[in-house]
Amino acid sequence: MALQFHSVPVTPFQQNCTLLWCDESKRAAVVDPGGDIDRILAAVEERGLKLEKILLTHGHLDHVGGTAPLSRQLELPVEGPQEADQFWIEKIVAQAQAYGFPPVETFTPDRWLKDGDTVTVADEALEVVHCPGHTPGHVIFFHRDSGLALVGDVLFAGSIGRTDFPMSNHQDLIDSITKKLWPLGDAVKFIPGHGPMSTFGQERQTNPFVADKRFG
Secondary structure, eight states, rough: OOOEEEEEETTTTEEEEEEOOOOOOOOEEEOOOOHHHHHHHHHHHHOOEEEEEEEEEEEHHHHHHHHHHHHHHHOOOOOOOOOOOOOOHHHHHHHHHHHHHOOOOOOOSBBBOOOTEEEEETTTEEEEEEEEETTTEEEEEETTTTEEEEEEEEEEEEEHHHHHTTTTOHHHHHIEEEEEEEEGGOOOOOEEBBBBBEHHHHHHHHHHTOOOOGGG
């Protein structure tokens, strides 16, 4: 069964907060609720969805800033990212002040994820792939039946994640993309943390940072 999805740009960074749901049951998860909770909940209500959990790709402010209030308001468990991003989550209060964001709260996920785990949305399973580089604990979520990946800030249409942050690593990021994402298949459609969707095949052909011709 194909999962349905809808992305809601949130925060001044226009981060793609994504709703994932089963069309039959309307049971849903929200991925990377970085802020603008009212906007996210309006999109949930418009589609008649029942949120069951929060999934996080990594610990940066624009991806997790709305997690604590949303989790508390709807009593939602939080799954992800991988535990190496705990230090980022602990820093989001200071980060919000530094970037002029509204006040945020830190939190502790109910479940840290690791490579090879699965998470569920309704009755559908998504594979968890640990993809360090942008942050050390970054994970992506892959729904094999739909050929859909939610890749956070690992990969974008025409670009890749920044690696000028504390504990970022450029080579780790390149390895995550070429050794962990590409093997999932050229036809995979991906929702990045910012900007439009693309496919792995398109990025292998045209992305100036990770196209195959750079490594051939």
